[in-house]
Amino acid sequence: MTKILHRTIGTTLPTAVAGEGIYVVDSEGRSYLDGSGGAAVSCLGHNHPEVLDAMKLQMGRISYAHTSFFTTDVAERLAEQLVELAPEGLDYVYLVSGGSEAVEAALKMARQYFVEVGQPQRRHIIARRQSYHGNTIGALATGGNAWRRAQFKPILPETHHVSPCYAYRDLQVGETPEAYAERLAAELEDKVLELGADKVMAFVAEPVVGATLGAVGPVSDYFKRVRQVCDKYGILLILDEVMCGMGRTGTIFAMEQEGIVADLVTIAKGLGGGFQPIGAVLLSEKIYRAFADGSGLFQHGHTYIGHPIAAAAASKVVEIITRADMMANVIRMGKRLQAGLDEALGQSPYVGDIRGRGLFRGVEIVADKDTKQPFDPARKMHSRIKKEAMRRGLMCYPMGGTIDGAQGDHVLLAPPYIIQPEEIDLIVERLSDAIRAAV
Numbered sequence: 001m002t003k004i005l006h007r008t009i010g011t012t013l014p015t016a017v018a019g020e021g022i023y024v025v026d027s028e029g030r031s032y033l034d035g036s037g038g039a040a041v042s043c044l045g046h047n048h049p050e051v052l053d054a055m056k057l058q059m060g061r062i063s064y065a066h067t068s069f070f071t072t073d074v075a076e077r078l079a080e081q082l083v084e085l086a087p088e089g090l091d092y093v094y095l096v097s098g099g100s101e102a103v104e105a106a107l108k109m110a111r112q113y114f115v116e117v118g119q120p121q122r123r124h125i126i127a128r129r130q131s132y133h134g135n136t137i138g139a140l141a142t143g144g145n146a147w148r149r150a151q152f153k154p155i156l157p158e159t160h161h162v163s164p165c166y167a168y169r170d171l172q173v174g175e176t177p178e179a180y181a182e183r184l185a186a187e188l189e190d191k192v193l194e195l196g197a198d199k200v201m202a203f204v205a206e207p208v209v210g211a212t213l214g215a216v217g218p219v220s221d222y223f224k225r226v227r228q229v230c231d232k233y234g235i236l237l238i239l240d241e242v243m244c245g246m247g248r249t250g251t252i253f254a255m256e257q258e259g260i261v262a263d264l265v266t267i268a269k270g271l272g273g274g275f276q277p278i279g280a281v282l283l284s285e286k287i288y289r290a291f292a293d294g295s296g297l298f299q300h301g302h303t304y305i306g307h308p309i310a311a312a313a314a315s316k317v318v319e320i321i322t323r324a325d326m327m328a329n330v331i332r333m334g335k336r337l338q339a340g341l342d343e344a345l346g347q348s349p350y351v352g353d354i355r356g357r358g359l360f361r362g363v364e365i366v367a368d369k370d371t372k373q374p375f376d377p378a379r380k381m382h383s384r385i386k387k388e389a390m391r392r393g394l395m396c397y398p399m400g401g402t403i404d405g406a407q408g409d410h411v412l413l414a415p416p417y418i419i420q421p422e423e424i425d426l427i428v429e430r431l432s433d434a435i436r437a438a439v
């Protein structure tokens with residue numbers, strides 16, 4: 001009998017005993033193609049020898065050094081690498097241990113920034129419905145995922161939500177993408193004015209929505225419009241790239257494709273590639289300067305921030321994903337995945353939309369393709385697809401069914417960046433079979 005409180009109680013999970021490239025092997029000898037990188041984490045597959053070597057090297061030096069006493073060369077190097085890769089304007093890095101921690105830190109940075117610059121009345125956070133920013137109290141309050149929030153709502157701090165940019169369901173008949181972007185920006189501006197233009201602290205969004213919608217990117221112009229609204233009212237823009245960042249969409253940062261730079265950016269998942277738990281917040285000079293010239297500190301901190309082995313692993317992951325052909329492979333394989341899914345599932349009456357960027361793809365499952373009616377949540381379509389896929393030796397990341405708005409089930413695919421054409425074709429084949437068996 002297990003002594004672990006597993007995510008779902010009463011189901012028997014296979015025991016993972018080995019990782020081999022893009023495959024995970026269980027104790028029965030079955031192997032699973034990691035088509036989702038776990039939850040968009042394993043960007044280099046499993047057991048990458050160079051990352052293991054970097055970790056071993058660091059373990060032989062020093063495994064832990066508390067950040068109130070020391071810095072380490074690996075943490076400093078990682079920060080330099082990230083700043084070098086980030087769009088101009090993001091000049092400093094705060095290292096944490098995961099995505100939720102990164103979001104919490106970013107929210108506290110935003111708040112402290114306004115305290116430092118003499119605008120303590122700014123306290124409101126606006127985010128989007130159908131978003132996910134983590135499971136800790138502040139991050140959960142920020143996200144708009146109704147199912148995840150439901151029972152905790154009474155203890156969550158107050159936050160505010162506007163519509164996500166979700167063209168498949170919300171673009172109106174005859175509306176251009178530009179007009180849609182304008183409509184959403186107007187909705188955001190209305191919300192700012194309703195709350196008080198000088199009382200809003202931050203707007204938080206995932207550039208490409210991961211867990212809640214399944215690889216839904218914005219229409220062009222959307223983030224430019226959002227940036228304009230934030231600038232007009234002096235609001236900080238926090239982009240959550242925990243899932244879509246670190247090369248997942250074909251550029252190191254997803255925001256690069258939107259032509260904007262946020263004030264604060266959260267990253268995790270692909271940063272450590274699953275080799276170590278690590279996340280980070282990138283922040284602008286403006287915010288750093290307010291802290292440096294003000295109180296002289298950021299009033300935050302966890303025991304494991306800047307962990308040397310995590311930093312060593314992430315530094316190597318970053319070095320590898322920025323090598324010459326890596327992003328090119330993400331783009332090439334992403335196109336192949338999209339084309340394969342279009343061909344295999346495009347005509348299915350139960351597949352409403354296939355979308356995404358790079359190696360971040362989503363398949364939306366519907367009961368009726370014409371009306372876009374989702375399946376009854378009671379049918380737990382996402383769970384059935386996951387089970388059928390695992391049976392066929394495929395890890396994919398199906399979610400949904402119980403989220404507010406007219407959103408149903410979707411399957412998220414996020415395979416490692418090192419994936420090859422024949423493995424992409426295997427994902428398509430196994431997922432199509434799994435969906436056909438489940439619906």
Ligand code: PLP
Pocket residue numbers: 039098099100101103132133134135206210211240241242243244268269
């Ligand atoms: N933000 C986004 C966009 C995410 O997708 C996630 C996790 O899925 C998180 C934050 C939370 O990250 P973590 O699970 O590492 O705490």
